[in-house]
Amino acid sequence: MQTPLSSSVTPKTHVIPQKKNSHQISSLSLNDIDAVVALSQLYFPRSSESTVDQLRKSMLDLYFENGALLPNVSPIVSRSANGSVSGFLGVVSKTFRYQNKEVVLANCHHLMATEEARNHLIPMRLLQHFIKGPQDVSFSDGSSESTRLLWKRLDGEVVACESIYYKIPLRPLSFVAGFLLKSHQNWMAGSIRTIANGTDTIASKARLALFHRKDAGIETVPLTSDVMCALMKKLRPYYRLFPQHTPHEIDRLIRILEEETRYGKLQKVVLLDHQKEAFGWFIYYAQKGGICEIIQAVCLPGKETELFRSLTRHAYDAGGVELSGRLMNSQFQTPFTKQSISLPGRMWTLMKSDNVELKHTIQSGKAFITRLEGDLWVL
Amino acid sequence: MNKETSISEKVNDVICSTLTIDSISFKDDLIELGLLDSLALVQLMVEIEQTFNIRMEPENFDFDDYRSVKSISEMVIRSLLTTPQPVSQLQ
Numbered sequence: 523m524q525t526p527l528s529s530s531v532t533p534k535t536h537v538i539p540q541k542k543n544s545h546q547i548s549s550l551s552l553n554d555i556d557a558v559v560a561l562s563q564l565y566f567p568r569s570s571e572s573t574v575d576q577l578r579k580s581m582l583d584l585y586f587e588n589g590a591l592l593p594n595v596s597p598i599v600s601r602s603a604n605g606s607v608s609g610f611l612g613v614v615s616k617t618f619r620y621q622n623k624e625v626v627l628a629n630c631h632h633l634m635a636t637e638e639a640r641n642h643l644i645p646m647r648l649l650q651h652f653i654k655g656p657q658d659v660s661f662s663d664g665s666s667e668s669t670r671l672l673w674k675r676l677d678g679e680v681v682a683c684e685s686i687y688y689k690i691p692l693r694p695l696s697f698v699a700g701f702l703l704k705s706h707q708n709w710m711a712g713s714i715r716t717i718a719n720g721t722d723t724i725a726s727k728a729r730l731a732l733f734h735r736k737d738a739g740i741e742t743v744p745l746t747s748d749v750m751c752a753l754m755k756k757l758r759p760y761y762r763l764f765p766q767h768t769p770h771e772i773d774r775l776i777r778i779l780e781e782e783t784r785y786g787k788l789q790k791v792v793l794l795d796h797q798k799e800a801f802g803w804f805i806y807y808a809q810k811g812g813i814c815e816i817i818q819a820v821c822l823p824g825k826e827t828e829l830f831r832s833l834t835r836h837a838y839d840a841g842g843v844e845l846s847g848r849l850m851n852s853q854f855q856t857p858f859t860k861q862s863i864s865l866p867g868r869m870w871t872l873m874k875s876d877n878v879e880l881k882h883t884i885q886s887g888k889a890f891i892t893r894l895e896g897d898l899w900v901l
Numbered sequence: 902m903n904k905e906t907s908i909s910e911k912v913n914d915v916i917c918s919t920l921t922i923d924s925i926s927f928k929d930d931l932i933e934l935g936l937l938d939s940l941a942l943v944q945l946m947v948e949i950e951q952t953f954n955i956r957m958e959p960e961n962f963d964f965d966d967y968r969s970v971k972s973i974s975e976m977v978i979r980s981l982l983t984t985p986q987p988v989s990q991l992q
Contacts, residue, residue, distance in 0.1 A: 643939050646942060675946060
């Protein structure tokens, strides 16, 4: 083949550094934790709000138990030629039940790489390495548009029904004021917020607030892992793909959630009906500024309205200005869509599997994967 | 000009316009040179597919195919051979 092209590279916009592509990918080890924490603080702004010790503890909790990596599928790192960690992809896996068979679902998160590693395609290599793992289904949850583009190129797909983010205004004027003031910070900001908060408070006292109804007879009590496990047994028949949990695992996950303080105070509530039977639960973080981020809002089929009302009321009472979360398939055509602002594509749930049946089950909303959100796969 | 040269030139043009460089030699390693990051690679793949009207199957994805004008041209030729194209599109 002829080579009619010029013999040197001439960049238009930048000087090209000469680099060797010698990055190696391997499983995360205990010795890598400090380097991964440093990367996280550098590339994830919210991580910088945590101390090194907090981040280290959180990663140890999430990936290791008694010093050993948790089984199934592990997080991965890339190393440069000198052995230093140049990239990281967090991975957590969970065993699910599908038609009397056990299947492993793995979720990846916190994709990050140094500037130098990015020029060696490390983000894509890490994703490819993960996708080629032994799990039955690979996920990337809460993903950015960039990750979606990479994922699609690796033969992955978007799970549309899990990719709708919603916001529910609890204090409408404060919500609008907060939204407007995000882009127009000035001396009036404080006054406008105060006026909006005051008006919302008056409206609530006059019972004019939108989400002040509470269903009579429904009781809210603190959620425990035992109640959650019992309720999950009731939920199981409604799904084809369902996680296998023990109270111990749920305890561990809730403890990790509670220890994470960056997102606010964890609220976890179970809903009891007139007969004191549990029919749903919700878990969310209530931040100081009034933003409430839902981890899970789950109920038995047909109880979505009660769940919605109890959740919004609870968040309102906790001082919430807005609730936000990811829509579940069962929440379509309920107040979760009718009384919220839907933001499709703000965060993508991405999937890759060679198993057509599993893919179809997940795409059709028959999998109980609810909220995976970043570094936690709660259920 | 033979078909292979034509393809190489087109690949060269696509690389230069996608990566905003003036020129590149036939065997220059895009990854070694730090010209490609993951998103640029995706963008390059899309441009190559559109230019040559081919589909690069994800299951055949290999980073080494995207290292140089040479390797990309070879991959395009392989793709064109497996998916017959009208002659007009190759010229």
